[in-house]
Amino acid sequence: MGDLNAEMDGVIEAARRCLVEIDNGRGNGAGTIWHPDGLILTNAHVVGRRRLQVTLPDGRALQARVLAADADYDVAAVAINAGGLPTIELGDSKGLQPGEWVMAMGHPWGVTGAVTAGVVIGSGAHLPEVPQPDREWIAVSAHLRPGHSGGPLLDVHGRLVGVNTMMAGPEVGLAVPVHVIKAFLHRAVRS
């Protein structure tokens, strides 16, 4: 178990360098640095339409603007004026298996950089008892709370597999899979 904890430390330390806090004037959410030049990924419901402030792991607080948002998929890309930022490695959200160990990061109730762990309950479309069942989700046995929204869902190697989005009942967290986010970014770039 000591080895296990040491391994968790490494994964979480690396991921924390890419975890930001997003203040939208009403509350806070989380985001993940996607590109070193200041592209940050989060939920559409975190960015809203207000002025945004992004706080980086090194403590810098910067104004941010929304580049693209898709309310249907609840994903958004925001930009800050910064460069050389550490970015998260992307994982394989299509290959996720039920039982797989995952970790969700964010700022639940304003506690910055908090981590919760669980396993994948199931993933894909048509999961029972989820909202909008035609959409693809990753359902996770983790306690997602306000402030986790927009934060990264990580696999055992610390790679991004999803964006924490909502609860779907007690102890069920739903995340948007990273392949859905990639498709959103492609659409955003094209338009």
Place this chain on the structure above:
Amino acid sequence: MSDVLSNLSKELVGLVEAAGRSVVRVEGRRRLSASGVVWSADGIIVTAHHVVEHEQQVGIGLADGHDVSGNLVGRDPTTDVAVLRAEATGLAVPDWAAFDGPRVGHIVLALGRPGQTVQATMGIISALGGEWRTPAGGRLEHYLQTDVVMYPGFSGGPLVSAAANGSQVLGINSSALVPGVSVAVPADSLSRVVETLLAHGRIQRGYLGVGAQPVLLPDGLAQQLGQDTGLLLVSVKADGPADKAGLLLGDIVVVMDEQPVRGMRELQSLLASDRVGTAVSVRIVRGGQAQELTVVIGERD
């Protein structure tokens, strides 16, 4: 960096894959399907009693994606177990565990198949114990409580643990045995219940042929007996087991088979199947005096 975490994760996934081949979808109620586990390759499925509302045809979704129909063989509400016979052969039977492996603190997985795919959640064994009476009066060979979250549709699915040679199924999960607590029906109890249901189609229930309600005992008697309440007989069926034993309307039952009877639940748990046909002592209060009778417990139709 070590690989402990990724190996653990791989092992969890492997357990879900292996045991998941034996997990079926049970379409036994209107709103949400639940889960069941293959008991024998020729189509016997165990599931939770409370998820099978229909008595006749029950849709069963196999792990290979095929939908077949099944019939209810029998059910035992007291242990929340139902047995179905699916029109299928060559099903994957899991390794049903003997009850000497699990320990408090062991990691376990609860599996379910409420939709097309198998789903999983993880927890640990919280408590283990010996023989236990369910609130509904059933008998389980072991008490097996976990902290796994029972998601909608997980009832009737397996509780899985790691074993030296792969996955083991410790029992089936029920969210209804004790509301709010994840208690599993262990494999050895399942074995007994399934055999009985296959042989007789039902589980015997003890029968006294009385109507009763709890009443407060007078102070003196309460002190003498060490209990505040007993069961007042408000009806006694003619020629029923209680009538034959000489019990009368107005008697207050306070002890049966040397167990205190303070309310209906205690009486019901004393009428479990294993007591049918046995003669037990009954202590009653009649006219302010305690006296002892012997009743032969009958069988409820």
